[in-house]
Amino acid sequence: MATAARRTSAKSSSASPRRPASAPAAAKTSSGAGGTPVLKVPEPADFSKEQEFLAFREMLLIRRFEEKAGQLYGMGFIGGFCHLYIGQEAVVVGMQMAMKEGDQVITGYRDHGHMLATGMEPRGVMAELTGRRGGYSKGKGGSMHMFSKEKNFYGGHGIVGAQVPLGTGLALANKYRGNDNVSLTYFGDGAANQGQVYESFNMSSLWKLPVVYIIENNRYAMGTAVSRSSAETNFAHRGLSFRIPGIQVDGMDVRAVKAAGDMAVDWCRSGKGPIILEMQTYRYRGHSMSDPAKYRSKDEVQKMRSEHDPIEQVRKRLLDRKWASEDDLKAIDKEVRDIVANAADFAQSDPEPDPSELYTDILL
Numbered sequence: 171m172a173t174a175a176r177r178t179s180a181k182s183s184s185a186s187p188r189r190p191a192s193a194p195a196a197a198k199t200s201s202g203a204g205g206t207p208v209l210k211v212p213e214p215a216d217f218s219k220e221q222e223f224l225a226f227r228e229m230l231l232i233r234r235f236e237e238k239a240g241q242l243y244g245m246g247f248i249g250g251f252c253h254l255y256i257g258q259e260a261v262v263v264g265m266q267m268a269m270k271e272g273d274q275v276i277t278g279y280r281d282h283g284h285m286l287a288t289g290m291e292p293r294g295v296m297a298e299l300t301g302r303r304g305g306y307s308k309g310k311g312g313s314m315h316m317f318s319k320e321k322n323f324y325g326g327h328g329i330v331g332a333q334v335p336l337g338t339g340l341a342l343a344n345k346y347r348g349n350d351n352v353s354l355t356y357f358g359d360g361a362a363n364q365g366q367v368y369e370s371f372n373m374s375s376l377w378k379l380p381v382v383y384i385i386e387n388n389r390y391a392m393g394t395a396v397s398r399s400s401a402e403t404n405f406a407h408r409g410l411s412f413r414i415p416g417i418q419v420d421g422m423d424v425r426a427v428k429a430a431g432d433m434a435v436d437w438c439r440s441g442k443g444p445i446i447l448e449m450q451t452y453r454y455r456g457h458s459m460s461d462p463a464k465y466r467s468k469d470e471v472q473k474m475r476s477e478h479d480p481i482e483q484v485r486k487r488l489l490d491r492k493w494a495s496e497d498d499l500k501a502i503d504k505e506v507r508d509i510v511a512n513a514a515d516f517a518q519s520d521p522e523p524d525p526s527e528l529y530t531d532i533l534l
Contacts, residue, residue, distance in 0.1 A: 207415040212433050214425035219493045225424045226484045227502055229259035232283040233481060234510045235292055239282065239299055243459045247518055248299045252313045255283035257454040260480035261386055262287040264427025265354060268435050276324040276337040277356035279314040288321040292513035302520035309523040331357060331364030338370040341381035352438045353381045360391025362405055375412040378443035382434045385446065388453040393465045405448040416446030422478040
């Protein structure tokens with residue numbers, strides 16, 4: 171409980187301390203076809219010791235949480251759909267480090283990592299997974315439908331691509347109110363083929379809305395490789411006909427994500443309109459817990475784990491720079507495991523919603 175309390179205290183602070191002391195360099199641009207700005211991919215951020223530890227701990231929390239969620243699903247405590255984020259942790263952690271207080275996050279159904287990164291409590295997220303009254307949606311939303319207005323997290327959406335027009339709407343609200351907040355709108359490579367995505371692109375470009383479209387390209391839409399389902403596999407180009415610039419980012423390197431995130435939010439805050447970040451990442455598990463992922467080889471997955479794992483990259487840098495010992499990192503892992511174990515215990519013992527909750531939070 172003490173470790174959970176310490177985490178709550180740290181997480182409740184503003185996101186702004188996560189930004190570097192110096193402002194991000196302005197995006198270098200040239201003009202491409204149709205006048206669309208062509209952006210140069212920034213070099214990976216040079217992390218301080220504090221930033222490396224923050225990235226390591228936050229990514230490790232997501233990894234351990236998702237591993238435990240997978241176990242609870244197998245034991246029957248979690249029903250319905252459950253899409254794990256294992257392997258993709260650097261994307262949301264790096265982007266969160268580029269945000270400031272007031273920026274919003276919205277995503278699809280692979281959403282547990284996004285919730286934890288925004289500061290939502292593991293106990294509340296896990297309790298929602300198990301359908302308990304202590305969950306963020308009182309046990310009625312499940313894995314794909316959780317929200318936290320306090321953390322500016324607007325879901326968790328089960329309909330493929332549905333969050334994109336909603337995230338664009340958040341950006342419209344920001345512009346209407348005259349603040350400098352940015353909407354971070356996440357979606358996957360599969361959702362990138364949905365028509366509502368391009369309607370959103372068109373409107374956001376016309377009105378210069380402050381929205382960062384983050385395409386998490388984990389290489390497989392459901393069980394189909396990107397090369398089989400998308401005519402244009404460079405998702406950074408998906409906004410060209412709407413004059414929205416985009417770049418491809420190494421989504422397995424949290425430093426590369428942070429640098430791209432800094433550039434993107436600065437682009438939006440300066441009134442230049444939307445921008446696309448294609449995060450080239452990889453999920454180690456199947457599309458959902460019911461997917462055995464037989465459409466790819468074990469060697470492919472193992473190669474990504476051994477050569478590009480986002481957490482192991484940070485671990486190696488901490489050890490190589492002698493900023494941490496193996497014992498230090500094991501202590502962090504133990505603390506994280508204790509937080510997740512506490513969340514799992516709570517999620518299995520918390521009461522289920524009262525039957526009267528069937529008639530609350532309903533729009534007629």
